[in-house]
Amino acid sequence: MDNNTFHHALKIREDLCIGCSHCMNVCPTEAIRVKNGKSVLIAEKCIDCGECFRVCPVSAIIIDHDDFNRIFDYKYRVALIPSVFTGQFPDEISEKQIHSVMMELGFTHIYEVENGVEILVDAINKYAEQNPVQRPLISSFCPAVIRLIQVKFPSLVDNIIRVKPPLDISAGFIIREFAGSGIPAEEVGIFYVTPCAAKIAAIKDPVGESSSSISGVINMDFLFSKVLRQVKQKKSDTCAIPTSGELTARATCWSLTNGEASQLSGRCLAIDEIHNVIEFLEKIENEELNDIDYLELRACDESCAGGVLTTSNRFLTADRLRNRATNRDKAPVQKHPEGFRDISSEKQFLEDNISIDPIKPRSILMLDENMAEAMKKMDRVNRIMMLLPMVDCGICGAPSCQALAQDIVQNNAKIHQCIFIQKILEQKGEMSLEEGVSVMQDIWGFSKTNKYRDLKGI
Amino acid sequence: MMHFEFPIEGGNFLKAGSASSQLKKILKQLNVDPRIIKRVVVAAYEAEVNVVAHAYRGIIMIDIDTSRICIQLVDEGPGIPDIGRAMQMGFSTASPEVREMGFGAGMGLPNIKSNSDELSITSEVGKGTTVKITNYLEQ
Numbered sequence: 282m283d284n285n286t287f288h289h290a291l292k293i294r295e296d297l298c299i300g301c302s303h304c305m306n307v308c309p310t311e312a313i314r315v316k317n318g319k320s321v322l323i324a325e326k327c328i329d330c331g332e333c334f335r336v337c338p339v340s341a342i343i344i345d346h347d348d349f350n351r352i353f354d355y356k357y358r359v360a361l362i363p364s365v366f367t368g369q370f371p372d373e374i375s376e377k378q379i380h381s382v383m384m385e386l387g388f389t390h391i392y393e394v395e396n397g398v399e400i401l402v403d404a405i406n407k408y409a410e411q412n413p414v415q416r417p418l419i420s421s422f423c424p425a426v427i428r429l430i431q432v433k434f435p436s437l438v439d440n441i442i443r444v445k446p447p448l449d450i451s452a453g454f455i456i457r458e459f460a461g462s463g464i465p466a467e468e469v470g471i472f473y474v475t476p477c478a479a480k481i482a483a484i485k486d487p488v489g490e491s492s493s494s495i496s497g498v499i500n501m502d503f504l505f506s507k508v509l510r511q512v513k514q515k516k517s518d519t520c521a522i523p524t525s526g527e528l529t530a531r532a533t534c535w536s537l538t539n540g541e542a543s544q545l546s547g548r549c550l551a552i553d554e555i556h557n558v559i560e561f562l563e564k565i566e567n568e569e570l571n572d573i574d575y576l577e578l579r580a581c582d583e584s585c586a587g588g589v590l591t592t593s594n595r596f597l598t599a600d601r602l603r604n605r606a607t608n609r610d611k612a613p614v615q616k617h618p619e620g621f622r623d624i625s626s627e628k629q630f631l632e633d634n635i636s637i638d639p640i641k642p643r644s645i646l647m648l649d650e651n652m653a654e655a656m657k658k659m660d661r662v663n664r665i666m667m668l669l670p671m672v673d674c675g676i677c678g679a680p681s682c683q684a685l686a687q688d689i690v691q692n693n694a695k696i697h698q699c700i701f702i703q704k705i706l707e708q709k710g711e712m713s714l715e716e717g718v719s720v721m722q723d724i725w726g727f728s729k730t731n732k733y734r735d736l737k738g739i
Numbered sequence: 740m741m742h743f744e745f746p747i748e749g750g751n752f753l754k755a756g757s758a759s760s761q762l763k764k765i766l767k768q769l770n771v772d773p774r775i776i777k778r779v780v781v782a783a784y785e786a787e788v789n790v791v792a793h794a795y796r797g798i799i800m801i802d803i804d805t806s807r808i809c810i811q812l813v814d815e816g817p818g819i820p821d822i823g824r825a826m827q828m829g830f831s832t833a834s835p836e837v838r839e840m841g842f843g844a845g846m847g848l849p850n851i852k853s854n855s856d857e858l859s860i861t862s863e864v865g866k867g868t869t870v871k872i873t874n875y876l877e878q
């Protein structure tokens with residue numbers, strides 16, 4: 282762990298980072314700065330949305346997952362896969378083939394996350410009935426959105442429904458199933474195949490739950506190549522019958538945009554993509570909209586089909602899953618004799634354990650805990666802002682003039698990092714040229730600031 | 740003690756709410772209790788939209804200290820002839836056009852009242868209205 286408080290699956294590899302600042306410029310919570318020619322993550326500001334990962338031109342941002350061989354630490358090895366995983370594969374590769382190959386790779390069981398949806402739909406409707414005043418209710422599905430609300434919209438934390446997402450419901454069911462056959466929990470390893478960094482953070486550092494029942498996480502892009510390679514090489518036509526049982530149409534599409542909103546009662550809206558979500562939450566916070574019952578908010582464009590660890594084009598994935606949902610009833614389903622029972626057989630138990638604790642706000646916007654101090658700091662920020670050029674060029678190593686002003690007030694930066702101010706200081710003779718160059722080097726590193734040194738003209 | 744001022748343009752619904760958004764940002768940075776922020780911002784938003792909907796122009800003045808948040812909206816406009824009636828739940832002076840845009844559907848003044856600790860309204864027909872909203876921080 283980076284930090285005692287927040288686990289991030291996202292890491293910036295210093296050896297690979299070229300300090301191009303692309304990530305700093307796209308981060309929706311301004312969680313990145315450039316120092317010594319490398320990007321640095323501010324742990325408490327990062328919400329694990331993965332926007333930085335998408336834009337890194339040299340793949341220096343990595344998403345840490347567990348070593349695949351860790352599955353062999355367990356006697357029973359369950360792959361918990363979201364439906365977007367099978368949606369990654371081209372149409373000619375069947376679900377059965379995918380499942381067979383995964384069994385060959387070492388899993389003993391495969392279970393689809395969205396089975397949990399069957400328990401969840403009733404639970405959400407019941408929650409809405411029991412909490413008639415709190416509106417709009419906000420889905421607990423996307424961990425990046427939950428973190429976004431905690432840090433930027435603290436007044437809305439109580440709108441998040443205190444109901445587990447499908448992943449946790451399904452994991453609870455698996456453990457219960459094994460326990461029912463007398464198998465102790467230590468022998469069961471549940472490995473989640475994740476489409477994003479946010480889900481990893483949610484598993485390693487759960488919000489609203491004390492611990493997670495998931496034993497490990499495997500990145501979806503990694504497993505996708507592993508499985509696809511095996512399928513291609515062997516032209517495998519072994520067809521294991523999946524142990525998971527078939528998903529219903531609504532469960533298949535749950536993680537796509539409108540998957541939740543289309544299935545719940547009342548006026549429900551689905552918003553995807555992080556900037557759209559931020560824009561909408563601003564409106565909710567002002568109570569500009571007061572007739573919405575339920576909000577499905579997802580950090581990724583096209584929701585989990587667009588997760589940062591997916592490989593296939595998000596629109597194709599969504600289309601495949603929708604087709605899969607429509608064709609659902611056409612072919613009768615074979616049931617694996619030793620497969621999992623239908624999740625509804627444990628409905629009562631799962632419903633009794635579906636609540637999560639209240640989600641705590643942890644604002645990153647406040648300048649100080651103490652209001653009087655915060656007022657002093659705000660005053661200073663405002664005065665510094667008047668001196669800055671307001672061009673948001675990023676040369677100071679902060680994503681905006683405002684961010685630099687706040688960093689200065691919090692003692693994390695100096696005003697002469699601003700190139701405009703530096704020039705004036707040099708002109709006034711208050712800073713030497715050498716000092717100016719050395720400030721630039723502290724931000725951008727030696728190599729970037731010295732490329733021109735030995736050249737004469739261009 | 741801090742003081743902020745933002746102008747409000749009458750009739751420009753594209754910008755309706757921008758002053759309240761600014762106010763919200765400020766209060767978040769000052770670590771004001773989220774529940775109080777919510778009340779203050781909702782009251783300010785309604786009052787701001789009222790100015791946009793009914794007046795020609797206005798100004799929102801915000802004074803903050805560690806004990807209270809005081810918002811004053813002063814507008815030049817038609818004024819409110821009967822404040823008592825305007826305060827009744829469900830009554831709105833918004834024109835049909837304004838209502839169509841989803842603003843002023845009878846929520847205006849009563850909603851401001853329920854979200855403020857102290858509310859005073861003074862108005863002169865043909866000249867304008869002054870709305871003063873105060874919320875206390877430590878109750």
Ligand code: SF4
Binds near residue numbers: 291308
């Ligand atoms: S994951 Fe998102 S919030 Fe975290 S640093 Fe990257 S862009 Fe910023």
Ligand code: SF4
Binds near residue numbers: 476
């Ligand atoms: S939308 Fe889905 S894939 Fe994207 S961050 Fe949220 S949970 Fe992860």
